[in-house]
Amino acid sequence: MTASADDEPDILCSELVRIFVAKGIEVQALQGLGLRVDRGELVALVGASGSGKSTLLTILAGLDTPTAGAARVAGHDLIAMRGAERLRYRRESVGFIWQQTARNLLPYLSAEENIAFAHTVAGVVPRRRRAEVADGLLDLLRLGDLRARRPHELSGGQQQRVAIAVALANSPRVLLADEPTGELDEATSADVLATMEEVNRERGVTTLIVTHDPAVADHVDRTVRIRDGRTSTEVLRRTETDHTGQEVRVAEEFAVLDAVGRMQLPAEFTRTLGLRERVRLSLEPDHVAVRPGQRSANADVPVEGSDG
Numbered sequence: 001m002t003a004s005a006d007d008e009p010d011i012l013c014s015e016l017v018r019i020f021v022a023k024g025i026e027v028q029a030l031q032g033l034g035l036r037v038d039r040g041e042l043v044a045l046v047g048a049s050g051s052g053k054s055t056l057l058t059i060l061a062g063l064d065t066p067t068a069g070a071a072r073v074a075g076h077d078l079i080a081m082r083g084a085e086r087l088r089y090r091r092e093s094v095g096f097i098w099q100q101t102a103r104n105l106l107p108y109l110s111a112e113e114n115i116a117f118a119h120t121v122a123g124v125v126p127r128r129r130r131a132e133v134a135d136g137l138l139d140l141l142r143l144g145d146l147r148a149r150r151p152h153e154l155s156g157g158q159q160q161r162v163a164i165a166v167a168l169a170n171s172p173r174v175l176l177a178d179e180p181t182g183e184l185d186e187a188t189s190a191d192v193l194a195t196m197e198e199v200n201r202e203r204g205v206t207t208l209i210v211t212h213d214p215a216v217a218d219h220v221d222r223t224v225r226i227r228d229g230r231t232s233t234e235v236l237r238r239t240e241t242d243h244t245g246q247e248v249r250v251a252e253e254f255a256v257l258d259a260v261g262r263m264q265l266p267a268e269f270t271r272t273l274g275l276r277e278r279v280r281l282s283l284e285p286d287h288v289a290v291r292p293g294q295r296s297a298n299a300d301v302p303v304e305g306s307d308g
């Protein structure tokens with residue numbers, strides 16, 4: 001492990017590529033993806049099915065390695081990391097929550113025993129402190145009364161709350177969740193997302209949630225969208241006070257410009273203006289204009305594609 005400077009982001013990916021070869025056919029699941037998540041941030045990662053979200057999360061979890069590019073998480077270089085460090089990274093630096101509630105917990109152990117098992121496997125928390133750490137987590141996740149129940153005696157939402165406690169057992173710097181509300185109904189999903197928000201606030205654990213759940217917008221300040229294996233847009237949200245003194249949430253969407261100046265135009269823009277293959281770019285005083293490269297039927301009317 002390399003010691004990380006205090007201002008180093010907890011997740012930093014650049015030009016990440018992951019190519020799978022299945023039956024002789026190459027699939028580029030990640031195509032030069034960049035992502036930065038600062039310490040203590042709570043970020044949602046969204047994108048259509050097949051856009052590369054799970055591929056990215058599996059790499060960040062230390063379970064797969066990219067074909068090319070750079071990725072650092074919690075001070076670890078995920079590309080250079082080998083056997084023993086990789087194992088230690090998975091046990092100490094990251095916690096995971098999977099969509100399938102059953103995948104997160106051992107079915108024959110109670111909530112409390114599942115946390116104790118995570119402690120035993122990793123051996124990070126000293127024995128004398130384990131009971132106290134488990135009590136703190138059961139309190140934080142509102143599981144005090146349910147500590148002796150086994151997974152099948154808990155609702156889906158309660159199981160995911162135990163899963164969060166288990167993921168936090170070894171005080172990881174980074175929490176990764178792959179569709180944590182995918183098997184839950186709307187009300188339970190909102191409860192699990194609110195719990196993750198609270199855990200992030202209380203413990204300061206850097207959290208990345210991959211989700212299709214639109215309700216996530218109510219719980220995170222930043223949503224990153226992946227399209228075709230690249231980060232395409234980000235939505236930033238902030239709370240402002242309007243002229244009547246009311247607090248309102250304001251959301252603003254940005255296109256992501258990568259280190260070498262590439263960005264993706266929204267599919268709706270390219271479709272509406274028939275932009276394909278070649279476009280005309282021009283630098284205006286305060287914006288860049290993108291025009292169709294092919295001659296338009298009415299050449300006198302320039303079509304402005306983007307105003308920055």
Ligand SMILES: Nc1ncnc2c1ncn2[C@@H]1O[C@H](COP(=O)(O)OP(=O)(O)OP(=O)(O)O)[C@@H](O)[C@H]1O
Pocket residue numbers: 020021022027028029047048049050051052053054055056
């Ligand atoms: N092990 C694999 N072998 C071959 N192709 C794969 C493999 N894993 C993923 N892919 C392909 O990589 C692309 C990205 O898949 P990925 O599972 O990362 O998408 P996703 O955004 O998580 O989708 P979903 O929202 O449906 O889970 C897809 O085209 C998928 O078929």
